[in-house]
Amino acid sequence: MHPLLDNVFWHALTGPHARFAVGDGGARRFAPGFSPIVAFADPQRPDLAALVPHCAVGERFYCAGWSGAAPAGWCVELEASMLCMAWQGETPAEDDAPDAVPLGPAHVAEAMALAELTRPGPFGPRTLELGEYFGCFEGGRLVAMSGERMAAGPLREISGVATHPDAQGRGFARRLMRKLIRRELLRGETPFLHVMGGNAGAVALYRRMGFALAHETVVRVIARA
Known part of the structure; x- marks a missing residue:
């Protein structure tokens, strides 16, 4: 399978769909109005601090590949298995x-x-x-x-x-x-x-x-x- 599939959300938001994204450092999200998806350069070590200036309190996002504990200031509302x-x-x-x-x-x-x-x-x-x-x-x-x-x-x-x-x-x-x-x-x-x-x-x-x-x-x- 194509290697970009391993972290495809990140490759999209920093590549062809960068014009639709906001964020910096190791975090990106689709701009408000698009699908509420976030991605990280390293999904197992998500740079949620870099995401804070680009999202509102209570705003919900989908993210993939992250299974660690939620840091202070964030909560996990749903967790499931997804197939690519x-x-x-x-x-x-x-x-x-x-x-x-x-x-x-x-x-x-x-x-x-x-x-x-x-x-x-x-x-x-x-x-x-x-x-x-x-x-x-x-x-x-x-x-x-x-x-x-x-x-x-x-x-x-x-x-x-x-x-x-x-x-x-x-x-x-x-x-x-x-x-x-x-x-x-x-x-x-x-x-x-x-x-x-x-x-x-x-x-x-x-x-x-x-x-x-x-x-x-x-x-x-x-x-x-």
Whole structure:
């Protein structure tokens, strides 16, 4: 697997997505409005002091790879296992979602509502700016979406995979993901994704699609106390 996957959030926030990041020293975060994610140059020794000037008391962030005790002034609100999976399959021969609509500023409210309903992971009103996002609409309503979040070297993360409960079981998520996978591979990029370790159904689906496990890590939700 690609070595940048070992600390991909850091490589994204100090690389292709540095323009969307704030922070200094050994800590970076997406600017307010984007996905609430932080990253550290050394995840096992997170430079939380460098993060303090760039976040508010009570503001919550997701971070990966850190399993030590929380220093004074910080608290861990949630801890779980997260899998990083990278594409190992063939390039899809066709666009499986040719009618999907590119999502942009006009769709922020609908995308946020779908994300709040389905909880696909860290999502903010400016997340759509991080890459290509596509959605499926029925009766003028956004019922499914998927897009790109992290970018690091040749790696491109598929994220924001969400389907409205009324539309689940009809293959929307799979078709949108395959659309993105095909576009990324044709650009010479390697698709990857993150999934919670306890979501056995999603892990099995991604394996069937062509993703393979790169590594497993701890993921936390942290906040300034």
